[in-house]
């Protein structure tokens with residue numbers, strides 16, 4: 603596996619692959635790998651001849667009060683894990699090389715997709731995501747890129763940007779990888795104190811509860827959301843950021859649940875750790 607630090611070197615690697623007629627699958631990440639990341643990398647390996655993984659804790663997608671400096675990092679561990687997943691190129695640039703001093707371009711996806719859910723409590727987050735993913739697509743020129751359904755709104759935003767800007771990258775969604783008890787794997791789970799681990803389960807358990815209620819015939823998003831809010835708040839140290847039922851592609855609010863509806867949740871645990879999860883409920 604090659605470790606590539608500079609965007610120019612990554613562009614050269616990608617050109618070499620194209621010249622040799624080899625297709626590329628890209629997996630963009632912020633590192634601190636877990637089984638969710640590895641399963642994206644293995645999926646990428648089935649989709650193209652070469653797998654490139656980017657490891658970049660992108661400063662522009664963090665708000666001023668967010669966890670940029672605290673975000674977990676362990677390059678050596680990540681390097682070994684990516685290699686074991688069969689990755690050919692690990693692109694780990696410095697922020698100063700991705701955003702030189704004169705940098706002044708931003709890709710913003712419309713408020714239809716970025717104004718609600720995580721976009722409401724994280725202003726500017728999706729502009730940061732769209733900009734860095736657009737840059738990564740230009741640097742790596744992948745045929746296909748794999749993203750986790752765990753970040754459901756991000757997936758919708760990237761699909762829209764890729765179509766709107768004719769980026770020519772096939773976007774593949776990969777299902778959320780979970781612990782045996784249902785907790786969605788996340789690099790941010792490392793922030794949880796042992797006593798908060800149970801409270802973190804409130805998200806996946808809420809999705810299970812919603813499925814039980816819809817199986818019993820409930821279709822009202824409002825009544826479901828009210829029940830889920832009470833359920834989540836019955837766990838210690840939880841504060842709901844949002845509980846939303848939205849259309850899976852447009853992200854528009856759904857008043858009545860149907861097969862296209864996704865339940866998306868964000869919950870703060872202990873006032874600090876913000877976790878997200880989502881799932882279909884019918």
Ligand code: AMP
Pocket residue numbers: 630631632633638639642748749750751752753776777778779780786787788789
């Ligand atoms: P991150 O490093 O958190 O930015 O995530 C990098 C990629 O991995 C994104 O496409 C995420 O959606 C995906 N991802 C994160 N957690 C999971 C998970 N538990 N299951 C599947 N994919 C995930």
